Amino acid sequence: GxxxxxxxxxxxxxxxxxxxxxxxxxxxxxxxxxxxxxxxxxxxxxxHDSAGMRAGLGADFQGGATLYKRWPAVGTSHSHMKAAIDIVTAEGIAPDEIAEICLAVGDFHMLGCTPLEKRRAPETLVDAKFAMPFLVAVAIVRRGMSVADFAPERLRDPEVLATAAKVVPVPDPSLDWTMEMPPGRVEIVLADGRRFTATGTQVPGNADAPMSWDDVNAKFRECCAAALHPPAPDTVAKVCAMAQGLDGLDDATEILRVLTQTTANRGAA
Structure with missing residues (x-):
């Protein structure tokens, strides 16, 4: 909370x-x-390895390998979300056709599933971003996720909550977090008895599926739209272009000046 x-x-x-x-x-x-x-x-x-820590210092800048998440929620839930999206998209499944959603979870995943009832229906924005049953339900209903899904009214969306109530975590020690987090696995059981299983790979924003500039810009526009005083569309477009051409700017802080000045003006109006 x-x-x-x-x-x-x-x-x-x-x-x-x-x-x-x-x-x-x-x-x-x-x-x-x-x-x-x-x-x-x-x-x-x-x-500790002092030499290893200093290797490439000042020459090898690791920031260039930074990954950007497409979905604004805890990253350890993303593979389960992707698996669920893959199933419902490939099979054309509507949320009301689903009887049960089984999440195979390791030790760290389970933290986002307990206590189960609160994780199915989180009450605050921060809790929602770490509630795996709720996040998977959003992914199924929306076929994705944006920052708008965490607005107060969206936390009470009856379709999302009804879908989250069908989520059941199933412990799987093979998915425990030791070094790299193993990808999550999801089984969706339909009311007619059919079952579909998928493992969440090619998660948007991961190293094997990095976000494109179009993806980054789309997420930025979603965030701007959720602002108290959203910047004008032409300002958002200008900032996106400036960010993409960052290495050509004389002063990187000009991006913030453009964004904050126009946002302040709209707020005053």
């Missing part, structure tokens, strides 16, 4: 920017912070 889930990463980003600005002004740090007798590594890790 906490809203902190939506902002905590900002504190890490703020700390990184502040550290860079302090270093730029000549402020020095502790040379023993990480590897000194009481440093971070000796305190929290049994062993």
């Amino acid at each position: 906490s809203d902190l889930r939506a902002v905590y990463a900002g504190f890490s980003a703020k700390g990184a920017v502040l550290a860079a600005l302090l270093a730029e002004q000549g402020a020095s740090g502790l040379g023993t912070l990480f590897e000194g007798p009481n440093g971070v590594f000796p305190t929290y890790f049994a062993s």
Whole structure:
């Protein structure tokens, strides 16, 4: 129920920017912070690879490999969502034809399924984004997901809630999270007795199915539409073009100026 889930990463980003600005002004740090007798590594890790951590530092920028999620919910639910979408799309299944939705889940998946009744009908936006039965139900009903699906009225959508009530988690130790999270598996049972099973692969935004610029722009437009004061369509289009041509801009913050100025103007109006 906490809203902190939506902002905590900002504190890490703020700390990184502040550290860079302090270093730029000549402020020095502790040379023993990480590897000194009481440093971070000796305190929290049994062993560490200093050389490996420094390899390529300043030359190999890992940010270029950043992946963007197509669906605005916890990533560990996406393979189950994709499997469910694949089934209902391929078979042309309507939600009211479904009798049961069985989710094969490992230990970490199960966290998003308990307590089951609350995960089927979450009461807040933050809870909904981590409630696997609800997320799979949205994916089935909408054949996808957007940020609009987490508006207060959408959390009470009777078709989504009726579909979520049919979701049953089935423990499967082979899907426990050890190193890489195994893809989820879904079985949909219809009222007429037919059964369809799929494993969630080629999840939009994953390394094997990265988002295209069209996908990124579509998600950005969805987010803009959910703003208190949505920017004008021409502004959204301009920002999308600026982001795609980011390496040609003299100042990357110009994107924010364009977006916030026009949004503020619309809010004042």
